[in-house]
Amino acid sequence: xxxxxxxxxxxxxxxxxxxxxxxxxxxxxxxxxxxxxxxxxxxxxxxxxxxxxxxxxxxxxxxxxxxxxxxxxxxxxxxxxxxxxxxxxxxxxxxxxxxxxxxxxxxxxxxxxxxxxxxxxxxxxxxxxxxxxxxxxxxxxxxxxxxxxxxxxxxxxxxxxxxxxxxxxxxxxxxxxxxxxxxxxxxxxxxxxxxxxxxxxxxxxxxxxxxxxxxxxxxxxxxxxxxxxxxxxxxxxxxxxxxxxxxxxxxxxxxxxxxxxxxxxxxxxxxxxxxxxxxxxxxxxxxxxxxxxxxxxxxxxxxxxxxxxxxxxxxxxxxxxxxxxxxxxxxxxxxxxxxxxxxxxxxxxxxxxxxxxxxxxxxxxxxxxxxxxxxxxxxxxxxxxxxxxxxxxxxxx
Amino acid sequence: xxxxxxxxxxxxxxxxxxxxxxxxxxxxxxxxxxxxxxxxxxxxxxxxxxxxxxxxxxxxxxxxxxxxxxxxxxxxxxxxxxxxxxxxxxxxxxxxxxxxxxxxxxxxxxxxxxxxxxxxxxxxxxxxxxxxxxxxxxxxxxxxxxxxxxxxxxxxxxxxxxxxxxxxxxxxxxxxxxxxxxxxxxxxxxxxxxxxxxxxxxxxxxxxxxxxxxxxxxxxxxxxxxxxxxxxxxxxxxxxxxxxxxxxxxxxxxxxxxxxxxxxxxxxxxxxxxxxxxxxxxxxxxxxxxxxxxxxxxxxxxxxxxxxxxxxxxxxxxxxxxxxxxxxxxxxxxxxxxxxxxxxxxxxxxxxxxxxxxxxxxxxxxxxxxxxxxxxxxxxxxxxxxxxxxxxxxxxxxxxxxxxxxxxxxxxxxxxxxxxxxxxxxxxxxxxxxxxxxxxxxxxxxxxxxxxxxxxxxxxxxxxxxxxxxxxxxxxxxxxxxxxxxxxxxxxxxx
Numbered sequence: 001x002x003x004x005x006x007x008x009x010x011x012x013x014x015x016x017x018x019x020x021x022x023x024x025x026x027x028x029x030x031x032x033x034x035x036x037x038x039x040x041x042x043x044x045x046x047x048x049x050x051x052x053x054x055x056x057x058x059x060x061x062x063x064x065x066x067x068x069x070x071x072x073x074x075x076x077x078x079x080x081x082x083x084x085x086x087x088x089x090x091x092x093x094x095x096x097x098x099x100x101x102x103x104x105x106x107x108x109x110x111x112x113x114x115x116x117x118x119x120x121x122x123x124x125x126x127x128x129x130x131x132x133x134x135x136x137x138x139x140x141x142x143x144x145x146x147x148x149x150x151x152x153x154x155x156x157x158x159x160x161x162x163x164x165x166x167x168x169x170x171x172x173x174x175x176x177x178x179x180x181x182x183x184x185x186x187x188x189x190x191x192x193x194x195x196x197x198x199x200x201x202x203x204x205x206x207x208x209x210x211x212x213x214x215x216x217x218x219x220x221x222x223x224x225x226x227x228x229x230x231x232x233x234x235x236x237x238x239x240x241x242x243x244x245x246x247x248x249x250x251x252x253x254x255x256x257x258x259x260x261x262x263x264x265x266x267x268x269x270x271x272x273x274x275x276x277x278x279x280x281x282x283x284x285x286x287x288x289x290x291x292x293x294x295x296x297x298x299x300x301x302x303x304x305x306x307x308x309x310x311x312x313x314x315x316x317x318x319x320x321x322x323x324x325x326x327x328x329x330x331x332x333x334x335x336x337x338x339x340x341x342x343x344x345x346x347x348x349x350x351x352x353x354x355x356x357x358x359x360x361x362x363x364x365x366x367x368x369x370x371x372x373x374x375x376x377x378x379x380x381x382x383x384x385x386x387x388x389x390x391x392x393x394x395x396x397x
Numbered sequence: 398x399x400x401x402x403x404x405x406x407x408x409x410x411x412x413x414x415x416x417x418x419x420x421x422x423x424x425x426x427x428x429x430x431x432x433x434x435x436x437x438x439x440x441x442x443x444x445x446x447x448x449x450x451x452x453x454x455x456x457x458x459x460x461x462x463x464x465x466x467x468x469x470x471x472x473x474x475x476x477x478x479x480x481x482x483x484x485x486x487x488x489x490x491x492x493x494x495x496x497x498x499x500x501x502x503x504x505x506x507x508x509x510x511x512x513x514x515x516x517x518x519x520x521x522x523x524x525x526x527x528x529x530x531x532x533x534x535x536x537x538x539x540x541x542x543x544x545x546x547x548x549x550x551x552x553x554x555x556x557x558x559x560x561x562x563x564x565x566x567x568x569x570x571x572x573x574x575x576x577x578x579x580x581x582x583x584x585x586x587x588x589x590x591x592x593x594x595x596x597x598x599x600x601x602x603x604x605x606x607x608x609x610x611x612x613x614x615x616x617x618x619x620x621x622x623x624x625x626x627x628x629x630x631x632x633x634x635x636x637x638x639x640x641x642x643x644x645x646x647x648x649x650x651x652x653x654x655x656x657x658x659x660x661x662x663x664x665x666x667x668x669x670x671x672x673x674x675x676x677x678x679x680x681x682x683x684x685x686x687x688x689x690x691x692x693x694x695x696x697x698x699x700x701x702x703x704x705x706x707x708x709x710x711x712x713x714x715x716x717x718x719x720x721x722x723x724x725x726x727x728x729x730x731x732x733x734x735x736x737x738x739x740x741x742x743x744x745x746x747x748x749x750x751x752x753x754x755x756x757x758x759x760x761x762x763x764x765x766x767x768x769x770x771x772x773x774x775x776x777x778x779x780x781x782x783x784x785x786x787x788x789x790x791x792x793x794x795x796x797x798x799x800x801x802x803x804x805x806x807x808x809x810x811x812x813x814x815x816x817x818x819x820x821x822x823x824x825x826x827x828x829x830x831x832x833x834x835x836x837x838x839x840x841x842x843x844x845x846x847x848x849x850x851x852x853x854x855x856x857x858x859x860x861x862x863x864x865x866x867x868x869x870x871x872x873x874x875x876x877x878x879x880x881x882x883x884x885x886x887x888x889x890x891x892x
Binding site for chain 1: 448470471472473477478479480481482483484486503504505506510543546547550551553554557558560561564565566567568569570571572573574575603606607610611614
């Protein structure tokens, strides 16, 4: 990659404008193509879910499917190019790993592996529909295979960026922060899609919802905090997640759509979006403040995780619980908050359509038991995030 | 027979009566309909989805008029899902027959559906709704071709994962250009072993999950109502319908009358299929029915009990019962009994049947076999013994005729009317205001092809039907004449 990388160091006297111009150049083109693939994947996923909720009928060549598979295609081109060009044109490269005789950055191998996984899910999913009918849920085995592959492509891109940061100079490290935070926001979006069946509005007064969020978000935020070394990393990552979801929430209903599958229980004329973003930004701010105060990078990571994990759950609970009540109220049934959007298949007597919370836990006792589980899971998630983040920081190839 | 002997026998029969679970319109899930859509006469064949959600294949043949466009749309038969229609699909005109249109429609839930067909053409716009049942009936085993593609990819993914994990803790953390220290090499080896274990664990858990998903799906597969028959000491047949557990929407207290009867029971003597009883047991409790048996020879009978739910979902419950010779009165009301004249050989090329009143019923078709999965209009003519067309046909329970189709091995049973395979109660729901089943009941006389006064019907009667698969079939064709209900018995081979 030396041929693609920027000069070793920049003279200190360069102006700020020049610095930022060079900083942009410090991010190699393949980071942007891979990142665009990740972006295309999350846009496609949200669009596709909205498609299923608004139009219903599926075909292989729908626009959202193309957006999803574009992620695989861009991963294939980017990572494939990186591996092949290194293997055949830079046989003596030393800043790469060698796997099965092929040379390339570690991230490229991870991403290519994810691309293969994504492609393999295609025939499997097709067979699944023939055998068990069209799945109206997100988490079917072939879908999880696709999602897992898609996550691997994202993770490969993260590893690619971290490899560049690991061996780059201060300028490059700084320039790579923007792609890293964008990746962080998209990672959050991806995980929230994975958990979509557990984080819907009707469940926001159930402990299960908080447990589902506690499982992934503290880890992701902690990981990006460690990886970036930035004091507001969690806030930025959660901010990008929020901005992306708002874009989807306000953008999708601008496009016409009507159900092409029955039974139709709700009359609709436009795409329905997939819900207002969770208020992850609030606990993210709290995490940034506490991680900085505890000097997390140098402390015992178990101790740090034990502090930020429960902190995340408590702050998120305090923010999201009343906000969920607001989302259920008539005040939220407008284009901004979008509580009035329903899938065409939402039965009029359902909890969602009648603006009622569904209590997953049958008793108060059970509620607090699951809530306690969330408080235990969150630190484990945070510890995992800190560990993986630290490991990614050490990647140099 | 004394009462005591009868009672003992009844008890014995109750113990030996076996409930045989099969699906509604046993083994014959496809729907056939002949009728009118506005000013167009149509023959519709709908192949119901085998998995739910799944695709139904629609075939519309416009028998008269010149259609420009045929549109189809699926809706639930009753309830809130019947109110809003999704966007209609334009059916594709067949290259072979310009009067035939085909389309595929998704049905997303189990239960009673309707396909609304709209025809535009030289006779204006015409519309008709045909009921279809979406009942999951099977799952597929893994296809060998798919397995052959997926297996090497799976192996590549597992070993690729192991190699990447090894590289990530070994080489990747070494500074560029630096040799890989032995400690890192060792660590990479351990990481690869752990990664392999993790991959195996993930595969094992995924397989478990797959089994659970398949099991959850199996629970959605249609389970017909169970039927418990019992002969009581008075010579009455006592029947009990039981729900073996399936989807929640099926209940037993919502049965609606079909041709004025809550149950149509067909008892056919096995294995010769030489006697058919067509009875109408009355419901005295939820799922509890009884009916006096008419005179009938001893033997083992296969019972097919047709009922229709308020949702429009028809079901056929099946059971076997062994009966002694029944020496009761002849059938009363709408009940009927038909026996094949003794020692008639099974002959698929015999196209006439002698009726008990001396008349003759003729199946108007070419000799030879029919083809499976092909929609036919099965046409029958009734003549007097002297060959003149019969002029005394009357509606039998509101219909010009009833056809009972049985595959020799009893794996197929269908009860067909001149308008098709759907029960009249479901047809009424489809044609009327679907949100109110009672209104639908009221409106059915307007749409059903039947006269309101018992004046004589034409001497021919036809039934739209397609045989689901090859085999030997027996047909019982029932019409009502001044002399009473007459049954023509025919055999046919289907390729």
